[in-house]
Amino acid sequence: MSYPYQITTYEAYQQAYKQSVEQPEQFWAAIAENFQWRKKWDEVLNWNFKEPKIEWFKGGKLNITENCLDRHLPTLGDEPAIIWEPNDPSEHHRILTYNQLHEKVCAFAQVLKNNGVKKGDRVCIYMGMIPELAIAILSCARIGAIHSVIFGGFSAQSISDRIIDAHAEYVITCDGAFRGGKDIPLKSVIDDALVSCEFVKRVIVFSRTRIAVSMIKGRDVWWEDEMKKIDAVGITDIKAAEMDAEDPLFILYTSGSTGKPKGVVHSSAGYMLFTNYSFVNVFQYKPGQLFFCTADIGWITGHSYIVYGPLSAGATSLMFEGVPTWPDAGRFWSIIDKFKVNILYTAPTAIRSLMGFGLQPLKGKDLSSLQILGTVGEPINEEAWHWYDENIGKKKCPIVDTWWQTETGGILISNLAGVTPAKPAHATLPLPGVQPVLVDENGKILEGNNVSGNLCIKFPWPSILRTTYGDHDRCRQNYFATYENMYFTGDGALRDENGFYRITGRVDDVLNVSGHRIGTAEVENAINMHDGVVESAVVGYPHDVKGQGIYAYVIYNSMHENEELTRKDIAMTVARIIGPIAKPDKIQFVSGLPKTRSGKIMRRILRKIAEGETQNLGDTSTLLDPGVVDEIKNAKL
Numbered sequence: 001m002s003y004p005y006q007i008t009t010y011e012a013y014q015q016a017y018k019q020s021v022e023q024p025e026q027f028w029a030a031i032a033e034n035f036q037w038r039k040k041w042d043e044v045l046n047w048n049f050k051e052p053k054i055e056w057f058k059g060g061k062l063n064i065t066e067n068c069l070d071r072h073l074p075t076l077g078d079e080p081a082i083i084w085e086p087n088d089p090s091e092h093h094r095i096l097t098y099n100q101l102h103e104k105v106c107a108f109a110q111v112l113k114n115n116g117v118k119k120g121d122r123v124c125i126y127m128g129m130i131p132e133l134a135i136a137i138l139s140c141a142r143i144g145a146i147h148s149v150i151f152g153g154f155s156a157q158s159i160s161d162r163i164i165d166a167h168a169e170y171v172i173t174c175d176g177a178f179r180g181g182k183d184i185p186l187k188s189v190i191d192d193a194l195v196s197c198e199f200v201k202r203v204i205v206f207s208r209t210r211i212a213v214s215m216i217k218g219r220d221v222w223w224e225d226e227m228k229k230i231d232a233v234g235i236t237d238i239k240a241a242e243m244d245a246e247d248p249l250f251i252l253y254t255s256g257s258t259g260k261p262k263g264v265v266h267s268s269a270g271y272m273l274f275t276n277y278s279f280v281n282v283f284q285y286k287p288g289q290l291f292f293c294t295a296d297i298g299w300i301t302g303h304s305y306i307v308y309g310p311l312s313a314g315a316t317s318l319m320f321e322g323v324p325t326w327p328d329a330g331r332f333w334s335i336i337d338k339f340k341v342n343i344l345y346t347a348p349t350a351i352r353s354l355m356g357f358g359l360q361p362l363k364g365k366d367l368s369s370l371q372i373l374g375t376v377g378e379p380i381n382e383e384a385w386h387w388y389d390e391n392i393g394k395k396k397c398p399i400v401d402t403w404w405q406t407e408t409g410g411i412l413i414s415n416l417a418g419v420t421p422a423k424p425a426h427a428t429l430p431l432p433g434v435q436p437v438l439v440d441e442n443g444k445i446l447e448g449n450n451v452s453g454n455l456c457i458k459f460p461w462p463s464i465l466r467t468t469y470g471d472h473d474r475c476r477q478n479y480f481a482t483y484e485n486m487y488f489t490g491d492g493a494l495r496d497e498n499g500f501y502r503i504t505g506r507v508d509d510v511l512n513v514s515g516h517r518i519g520t521a522e523v524e525n526a527i528n529m530h531d532g533v534v535e536s537a538v539v540g541y542p543h544d545v546k547g548q549g550i551y552a553y554v555i556y557n558s559m560h561e562n563e564e565l566t567r568k569d570i571a572m573t574v575a576r577i578i579g580p581i582a583k584p585d586k587i588q589f590v591s592g593l594p595k596t597r598s599g600k601i602m603r604r605i606l607r608k609i610a611e612g613e614t615q616n617l618g619d620t621s622t623l624l625d626p627g628v629v630d631e632i633k634n635a636k637l
C-alpha cells in the first residue's frame with residue numbers, strides 16, 4: 001500500500017490546502033482515483049446547504065469492504081489487519097490477518113443473508129469490544145445493510161428508542177461483555193429493550209462471557225451455530241453488494257440540544273475517502289506500523305479510526321476490550337510494550353485519569369516503539385498535554401490534537417504529525433478540503449486573526465453527515481439553519497495570531513463528559529421521570545478528570561426519607577432511562593429555579609453557580625424571583 005496523497009512537508013500541506021479550496025472537485029477526484037470503484041462517478045460534487053443536499057461522487061459504484069479488505073489481499077493478505085487484546089491479560093490475544101478477516105466477513109455476511117437481512121435494512125449492533133464487532137460491522141457493509149452500533153453503556157430504554165427510530169428488524173449482540181472487573185449482561189439488556197420492539201425478527205448472539213441468557217425460539221440464534229452452517233457448505237468469499245457512492249453506510253445516534261438523540265447518517269464513498277485521507281495524513285501512517293485507537297467502536301472515533309480509516313489504508317489496527325485502569329493503571333503501557341505500538345490515539349479524559357496514578361504504573365514499561373500520539377474528544381488542558389508529551393512520548397513524539405464530531409465523520413482540524421506545527425491545547429489548522437469560519441451571534445464572519453466566535457464550516461467535505469435518519473428537516477434545523485449557507489458545529493473557537501484554531505467547547509446545551517456527548521435536555525427528561533421530581537435543570541461544570549461533570553438542580557416535592565438516598569434513586573432512574581454514562585455527578589435540591597418572566601430557565605446563572613462563581617452572575621433583574629438565586633448560591637454543593 002502506498003499513499004500518493006500523503007502530505008510530508010509543511011509546504012506540501014499549504015499547497016494541498018490551497019488547491020482543495022480553489023479546485024475542490026479536482027482535488028477530491030484525484031484522491032478518489034486511489035480507491036477501487038466498480039464504476040466511476042458521474043459528478044464529483046453536488047451541494048446546497050439550504051435543504052441541505054450533499055452528494056459526493058454520485059453515480060459512482062463501489063463497496064467499502066472491497067476497499068477495506070479485498071483489494072489488500074494480493075499484497076497484505078498475511079499481514080495483520082486487527083490485533084485484539086482481551087480484557088483479561090492472562091487470556092490469549094488474537095490476530096486476524098487481512099485474509100482471515102476477509103473470510104470471516106464473507107462468512108458472516110452470508111449468515112446475515114441466511115437470516116433475511118437485505119440491502120438497505122437497518123441492523124442494530126450492541127456488542128463489547130471484540131473482533132466480532134468489527135466483523136459484524138463489515139459484514140453489514142458487505143451486503144449493503146445499514147449498521148447502527150449502540151455503545152454498551154446505554155440502557156435498554158435508549159436501545160429501544162434507537163431500534164424503533166431506525167426500524168431495525170435485526171440485532172447482533174453478545175451474551176455479555178467483559179470490561180475491567182465487570183461482566184456486562186448485554187443480551188439481557190437487549191431482551192429488556194425488545195419488549196417494546198416486537199417487530200424485531202432476528203437476534204444473533206455471539207457467546208463471549210457465556211453467562212446464562214434467554215434464547216427465544218424463532219427469534220434468537222447463536223452466532224457460532226450460524227457460522228457452522230456456513231463452514232459446512234464452505235463459503236469463503238461472497239460478492240459484495242454494489243453500492244452507490246451516496247447510499248447510506250451507517251447510522252450513529254448522538255446527542256444534541258433537544259431531548260431526543262439524532263441518527264446521524266453517513267454515506268459510503270465520501271466517508272471512506274475522508275476517513276482514509278485523514279488517517280493517512282494526520283497520523284502520518286507508514287505501512288507496517290501498529291495503530292492503537294483506544295476508543296470504543298460504539299462511538300464515531302472507533303468507527304472511523306479503528307475500523308474504516310485504518311482498514312481502508314491496509315493498516316494494522318489494535319483493538320482493546322478492556323479499560324485503561326484494569327487490572328491496574330499501567331494497562332495501556334503494558335499493551336504498547338507487548339505489541340510495540342507505534343501510534344497511540346486516546347482521549348484527554350484517559351490521560352488525566354492515568355496522570356492521577358503518578359509514574360509508578362509506567363515503571364518497567366518499554367514505550368520506545370511509540371512515534372506519534374493523538375488526542376480526541378474534548379479540549380486538552382496544557383497540563384495533560386505536557387504530561388503526555390513528557391512521560392508517554394518522551395518528548396520525541398509529535399502530538400496531534402484532532403478536532404471533529406460524529407457529524408463530520410473524520411478529523412477536520414488537526415496538526416499533521418511532525419509535518420505541520422503543534423501547539424499545546426490547539427487543534428491548529430484545518431485539513432485540506434475543510435473551510436472553517438468563525439462567526440459572531442448574528443452570523444457575521446469574523447475575519448483576521450486573534451478572534452473568537454462560533455465555529456462553522458462553509459464548504460462541504462466528503463464525510464459530512466447527509467441527514468438525520470427519518471427526519472431530514474431536523475438535520476437542516478440543527479446544523480444548517482442557525483447560520484445561512486454554513487454548517488454550524490455547536491462549538492466555540494478562537495483563532496490565534498498565527499491562524500491556529502483552539503476549540504473552547506460547546507456553545508449549545510450539549511455536555512462533554514469524559515469525551516462522551518450528552519444533551520442536558522435528555523438528562524433533564526430522565527430526572528423528571530423520577531417520582532417526586534417536579535422540575536430540573538442540568539448544566540456542566542469543570543471536572544478534573546472527566547472534563548465536564550453533570551450538575552443537576554432538582555425541585556423535589558416529596559419528603560426525603562434521606563437526601564442522599566433520594567440522590568441515588570434519581571441517579572438510578574437516569575441510568576435506567578439513558579444509561580450509567582449520564583448519571584449526574586451532583587444533585588442539588590432547590591425550591592425554585594431562576595426563570596425569566598416568560599418562564600425560561602436562566603441556565604447562564606446556574607452554570608456560573610455550578611462552576612463556583614458567586615459574584616459576577618450577570619444581570620438578574622429580569623428574573624421572576626431574584627431571591628431564588630441567593631438560596632441556590634448559598635446551598636451550592
Ligand code: WT7
Nearest residue numbers: 301376377378379401402403404405406503517
Ligand atoms: C464534540 C464532538 C470526534 C470524536 C469524539 C467526539 C468535542 C472533539 C475535540 C478536540 C476540543 C473536541 C467538541 C465536539 N471535541 N474533539 N480535539 N478539542 N474539543 O465526538 O461525541 O460527536 O463530540 O467533542 O465539542 O463538538 P462527538
